[in-house]
Amino acid sequence: EAGVTQFPSHSVIEKGQTVTLRCDPISGHDNLYWYRRVMGKEIKFLLHFVKESKQDESGMPNNRFLAERTGGTYSTLKVQPAELEDSGVYFCASSQDRDRGIYEQYFGPGTRLTVT
């Protein structure tokens, strides 16, 4: 079974440019999450999709960030325009939706974004 994949693994862009990150969750996982870790700080939740619907986007920092999950499969996270403080590692995770018990989130390898 393939794990969560993310593309690209690393992106270097200039301030003001646009970058789109992609996440492919584990097949069959309805839940998809985006997190990010800014240098030296904790990993922070950005948003949560259930299928194609945004369940919780309380962690999105501002309107320069746009996440989509068309068709309930892969998701994209677009940053437009990018600012220096957006640099960090962006993680995607997916999980099944079970009524009880563990439903751990499986993480992708992350995309390291560097804004210069």
Next chain:
Amino acid sequence: AQKITQTQPGMFVQEKEAVTLDCTYDTSDQSYGLFWYKQPSSGEMIFLIYQGSYDEQNATEGRYSLNFQKARKSANLVISASQLGDSAMYFCAMREGPFSGGYNKLIFGAGTRLAVHP
């Protein structure tokens, strides 16, 4: 507000010995879950172990066990018989709220970097 605290930025342990990584949490919810993830130098986040707030027994997964002390709001990870491959960053995380619905986001601690020495 919910919060996870990992007070040990770095730890080291001798190979084959046991090590405890500390984690305390703060929440007003009665229902929550606690996770530990491992992040090796390659960057991926690997799920290790889970403890539900209503679980009466401490969780165990192979060499990993979770020392859950609910009254003290602590969920320490114990790694027995450390191996060189255990060298990594370890994150404690908490899921707020009930088991399903829109309460699935994880709150992470700052992490503890573990170095296993031969």
